[in-house]
Amino acid sequence: MTDTIALITGGSRGLGRNAALHLARKGVGIVLTYLSRADEAAAVVAEIEALGGKAAALQLDAGDTAQFAGFAGQLEGTLDRGWGRQTFDYLVNNAGMGINAAFAENTEEQFDTLMNVHFKGVFFLTQRLLPLIADGGRILNVSTGLARFSVPGFAAYAAMKGAIEVLTRYQAKELGPRGIAVNVIAPGAIETDFGGGAVRDNPDANAFVAGVTAMGRAGLPDDIGGAIASILLGQNQWMTAQRIEVSGGMYL
Secondary structure (H helix, E strand, O other): OOOOEEEEOOOOOHHHHHHHHHHHHOOOEEEEEEOOOHHHHHHHHHHHHHOOOOEEEEEOOOOOHHHHHHHHHHHHHHHHHHHOOOOEEEEEEOOOOOOOOOHHHOOHHHHHHHHHHHHHHHHHHHHHHHHHEEEEEEEEEEOOHHHOOOOOOOHHHHHHHHHHHHHHHHHHHHHHHHOOEEEEEEEOOEOOOHHHHHHHHOHHHHHHHHHOEOOOOOEOHHHHHHHHHHHHHOOOOOOOOOEEEEOOOEOO
16 A cells, blocks of 8 residues: 555544554555644654654644635645655545534534534535545545434534535545545444543443443444544445444444
């Protein structure tokens, strides 16, 4: 996989970081974005370089469309300086956050925050980066198991991810002539800092997840990072417009 490059939004922590490391171990160059923690991003870049890989970090608010033109310009410069290329191969739309609020109490501000990051931002960032994605490349959008099963408190978040799943099919249809495969990965409950780290840090929550999961445990970051690497690097270019749930069989 030498000379292939992946752009991972929100790649400085959580599942994005894990995916970056999995891909880097396979020889993929990494450009990751971070929102505010430049130190965390630098640590991931250093970790990849220690593996013998090549990586760069760029700041981006994935929910602020006004930044996207400038970001694309920065990305072009980074690709040229770091790899001598004008394009990259894999886009992973991973950046995001969770807001837990009952449907009856969800505020418009919370709704707009989720929409801007999880749907509008993904839509227009991908659109803006299309000239930089190599023909024959791959786009992987990140959804959630909550788009299939319902857990109180995630109505707005899951609705945005449901929109992403529809968008994925349209992207696959319209980008197919360029040989670009577009799929969506839907993680289950994973032990990360997402949602305040409830699954990772709360034994009762972790046990509950394990009890409703066919494989008998909550997910680990490696479960998702490994799956992302497999989808992007596997011999499955003919697979497009698919929703791949990686949840250990949650709520079957």
